[in-house]
Amino acid sequence: MRIKNICCIGAGYVGGPTMAVIAQKCPDIQVTVVDINEERIAAWNNEDVERIPIYEPGLPAVVQEGRGRNLFFSTDVDTAIDKAEMIFISVNTPTKTYGIGKGMAADLKWIELCARQIARISRNDKIVVEKSTLPVRTAAALKEILKHTGNGVKYQILSNPEFLAEGTAIQDLLHPDRVLIGGDIETKDGIEAISALSDIYEKWVPKSKILTTNVWSSELSKLTANAFLAQRVSSINAMSELCEVTGADVTEVAKALGMDSRIGPKFLNSSVGFGGSCFQKDILNLVYIAKSFGLKQVAEYWEQVIIMNDHQKKRFAANIIRTLYNTVSGKKITVLGWSFKKDTNDTRESAAIYVVDHLLNEEAEIAVYDPKVQAEQIYKDLDYLESRNKEANRLNLNVTNDPYEACKDSHAIAVLTEWEEFKTYNWEKIYENMLKPAFLFDGRNLLNIEELTKIGFVIKSIGKPAPTKNSVVSKPALVS
Numbered sequence: 001m002r003i004k005n006i007c008c009i010g011a012g013y014v015g016g017p018t019m020a021v022i023a024q025k026c027p028d029i030q031v032t033v034v035d036i037n038e039e040r041i042a043a044w045n046n047e048d049v050e051r052i053p054i055y056e057p058g059l060p061a062v063v064q065e066g067r068g069r070n071l072f073f074s075t076d077v078d079t080a081i082d083k084a085e086m087i088f089i090s091v092n093t094p095t096k097t098y099g100i101g102k103g104m105a106a107d108l109k110w111i112e113l114c115a116r117q118i119a120r121i122s123r124n125d126k127i128v129v130e131k132s133t134l135p136v137r138t139a140a141a142l143k144e145i146l147k148h149t150g151n152g153v154k155y156q157i158l159s160n161p162e163f164l165a166e167g168t169a170i171q172d173l174l175h176p177d178r179v180l181i182g183g184d185i186e187t188k189d190g191i192e193a194i195s196a197l198s199d200i201y202e203k204w205v206p207k208s209k210i211l212t213t214n215v216w217s218s219e220l221s222k223l224t225a226n227a228f229l230a231q232r233v234s235s236i237n238a239m240s241e242l243c244e245v246t247g248a249d250v251t252e253v254a255k256a257l258g259m260d261s262r263i264g265p266k267f268l269n270s271s272v273g274f275g276g277s278c279f280q281k282d283i284l285n286l287v288y289i290a291k292s293f294g295l296k297q298v299a300e301y302w303e304q305v306i307i308m309n310d311h312q313k314k315r316f317a318a319n320i321i322r323t324l325y326n327t328v329s330g331k332k333i334t335v336l337g338w339s340f341k342k343d344t345n346d347t348r349e350s351a352a353i354y355v356v357d358h359l360l361n362e363e364a365e366i367a368v369y370d371p372k373v374q375a376e377q378i379y380k381d382l383d384y385l386e387s388r389n390k391e392a393n394r395l396n397l398n399v400t401n402d403p404y405e406a407c408k409d410s411h412a413i414a415v416l417t418e419w420e421e422f423k424t425y426n427w428e429k430i431y432e433n434m435l436k437p438a439f440l441f442d443g444r445n446l447l448n449i450e451e452l453t454k455i456g457f458v459i460k461s462i463g464k465p466a467p468t469k470n471s472v473v474s475k476p477a478l479v480s
């Protein structure tokens with residue numbers, strides 16, 4: 001089967017970049033990305049391609065190439081569904097905030113709405129592709145909804161989870177480690193649907209990297225991959241605390257570990273804690289699924305990854321307070337970086353939100369600088385926690401777009417995102433304009449401790465012994 005029209009429901013961090021790359025690699029296919037969020041669609045259509053709603057290196061050029069040719073962004077969901085032979089569902093699947101499974105299960109409200117809309121509009125057979133991350137066996141629910149329309153339209157449901165990471169989305173999409181397609185491998189129609197989707201990827205991905213499984217394995221593989229990745233971060237973060245009390249250096253430990261080819265060097269950077277929209281949500285979802293099958297030990301095992309992550313964020317904030325002589329009340333603390341990692345403007349579940357919330361509870365005066373996150377978003381993130389009223393958040397936290405201004409007269413700086421530009425600052429100038437002792441808490445082990453210590457900063461890194469002015473500090477190991 002040759003696909004000529006694709007519709008993608010959901011123009012977010014996944015739908016936008018994924019479809020832009022498909023449109024680039026398959027100029028013969030018309031790709032329409034639809035969303036109910038009018039503002040977001042207007043931003044995707046912004047004439048100035050640098051102002052699309054997502055900051056992602058390399059994305060503007062890919063969007064520019066396809067937009068208006070075979071890549072379209074629209075709010076007309078019905079028409080796009082009607083025209084398409086293949087529909088990707090790429091809507092949000094956050095943790096439920098109400099009812100049964102509150103705080104754990106994935107909220108499938110938006111997925112179900114999509115299924116019902118597809119069922120209502122479709123007049124010819126469709127391949128429906130789950131791109132969103134979903135609990136194992138969601139495809140069965142989708143099938144049920146689509147089967148009961150009684151209008152004779154046939155559907156094939158495929159699971160095609162996305163493994164891109166924000167900040168490197170375009171490279172990840174162009175050169176994926178693997179593409180996973182789960183489908184009904186036991187029927188002719190199922191196999192045809194899988195090969196229709198595979199044909200699209202084969203335009204740029206080697207066939208050997210396209211993996212076909214049954215739907216349930218595919219759905220569960222996605223949750224498992226995120227759980228394993230997050231587990232590595234929590235594991236190295238657990239060791240960071242042990243390093244701090246034993247005098248070991250977590251960067252050296254990570255390097256030594258990573259050189260073992262069975263372990264590998266990636267995802268061993270100790271940090272203030274992982275953030276992002278997915279790790280926590282997907283693990284909680286996994287825990288919920290395990291619990292609902294009565295697998296207590298399995299649930300508890302994975303829950304520990306989240307517990308460790310929460311501990312790391314709290315421990316970081318507590319360390320700031322303890323170091324500043326047990327009080328931060330009325331003291332200016334500068335936060336460099338608000339996004340959950342570098343090269344993205346996404347702030348969902350960013351460690352910065354929780355560290356700052358903790359410091360505001362202790363009556364600190366916060367100044368924030370992030371190269372890509374807007375003030376409005378920062379206030380929104382804090383308001384969402386409802387720890388204090390909106391006025392108090394605005395009164396006690398000031399967002400500036402000048403890092404030097406942000407650091408001026410502050411008691412301490414906390415680096416919470418690993419933006420490259422932080423390394424290039426004139427740290428001598430920053431030091432001169434701070435109160436002394438000038439404390440620097442590097443939540444990403446990003447900065448050159450040796451140089452900064454020489455300038456006069458008192459530095460607290462993650463998982464490292466505190467350097468003294470004359471101590472020799474080894475260079476950071478190359479762990480990506």
Ligand SMILES: NC(=O)C1=CN([C@@H]2O[C@H](COP(=O)(O)OP(=O)(O)OC[C@H]3O[C@@H](n4cnc5c(N)ncnc54)[C@H](O)[C@@H]3O)[C@@H](O)[C@H]2O)C=CC1
Binds near residue numbers: 010077091133
């Ligand atoms: N953000 C990431 O890096 C990754 C996310 N995922 C998964 O992909 C899915 C989407 O994630 P994001 O793109 O980050 O979410 P997002 O929140 O950025 O985008 C989702 C979009 O879907 C739209 N939407 C919701 N219901 C709709 C409906 N009924 N009709 C039309 N549009 C609708 C929303 O308005 C929103 O713009 C989630 O399941 C997530 O777990 C998977 C891999 C990577």
Ligand SMILES: O=C(O)[C@H]1O[C@H](OP(=O)(O)OP(=O)(O)OC[C@H]2O[C@@H](n3ccc(=O)[nH]c3=O)[C@H](O)[C@@H]2O)[C@H](O)[C@@H](O)[C@@H]1O
Binds near residue numbers: 163272273276
């Ligand atoms: O399902 C998803 O949403 C995606 O989740 C992650 O991607 P993402 O959250 O965008 O970014 P990561 O690079 O995984 O980083 C997640 C968090 O862990 C932190 N991290 C990562 C690596 C590390 O060594 N140390 C560390 O603290 C990052 O700073 C960040 O806060 C996965 O890497 C993707 O494969 C997956 O598709």
